[in-house]
Amino acid sequence: MNLDTLFAQQQILKDRIGYNGPDRFDKLILALLVELGECANEWRGFKFWSKDQEPRTKVPVTGWGEPYKNPLLEEYVDGLHFVLELGLEINVTPVVCDLYLKADDINTQFIGLYQAITHFKVTRSKLAYYSLIEIFAGLGEMLGFTLDQIEQAYIEKNAVNHERQNTGY
Numbered sequence: 671m672n673l674d675t676l677f678a679q680q681q682i683l684k685d686r687i688g689y690n691g692p693d694r695f696d697k698l699i700l701a702l703l704v705e706l707g708e709c710a711n712e713w714r715g716f717k718f719w720s721k722d723q724e725p726r727t728k729v730p731v732t733g734w735g736e737p738y739k740n741p742l743l744e745e746y747v748d749g750l751h752f753v754l755e756l757g758l759e760i761n762v763t764p765v766v767c768d769l770y771l772k773a774d775d776i777n778t779q780f781i782g783l784y785q786a787i788t789h790f791k792v793t794r795s796k797l798a799y800y801s802l803i804e805i806f807a808g809l810g811e812m813l814g815f816t817l818d819q820i821e822q823a824y825i826e827k828n829a830v831n832h833e834r835q836n837t838g839y
Contacts, residue, residue, distance in 0.1 A: 673754065673803075676821065677764040679828050680754040686835055695759055699791045702752035703784065709745035710780050713813065725813070740823075746810055747823040751831070753806050756790070762799055770808035771801070779809050 691697075710716060712726040726741040757764075773779040783805045790798040810820055 674764040676750070676824055677754055677757065679825070680751065681758055683751075683828060683831055683835075684755060684758055686832065695756075695794070696791075698752055698756050698759060699787060702749055702756065702787055705745060705749040705752060706780065706783060706787070709742065709749055709809075712742040712745050713776065713780075716777055716780075742813060743815060743819060743823050744827065746813060746815065747820065747827050749806065750820065750824055751827065753803055757799055757803070760794055760796065760799060762796055770811050771804040772808035772812055776809070776812050779805070779812055783809055 714720070714723045714725055717723055727743070728738045729741055731737060731739050771782075773782055783802070786798070786802040786805045790802045
């Protein structure tokens with residue numbers, strides 16, 4: 671996945687938000703963990719206690735615009751915003767992610783991603799970041815998303831994030 675454009679768009683949003691507190695890195699890590707949890711919640715496959723384990727990929731939307739939204743893709747892309755932001759935080763140049771690290775099943779992929787995030791938090795190394803982004807990309811593929819779907823959803827959510835800045839979200 672070539673992330674040049676997405677890194678550039680994330681840099682614009684980062685500059686617009688302008689937060690540079692000393693706790694910025696930790697807040698980004700926590701935000702990514704939360705979004706990953708929300709993505710898992712929309713995936714639902716770990717919920718062995720529930721008869722409804724189907725991923726939330728098509729729910730009706732009220733109002734104007736598209737009649738349906740894909741909450742699973744939206745949560746995945748929310749996580750992508752923070753993955754990119756963390757790359758900017760350690761001055762990673764945009765990368766071409768052509769290797770997707772994938773586990774045997776999605777449960778293990780989510781757990782591996784949590785571990786990669788934790789390892790990156792401790793080391794702040796570029797190598798740990800590259801591993802994190804490859805596992806994250808692998809998760810997207812395992813969830814059934816195409817690169818075009820991810821990029822389009824990112825662009826749409828990025829516009830929402832800019833609008834939120836306009837309205838004091």
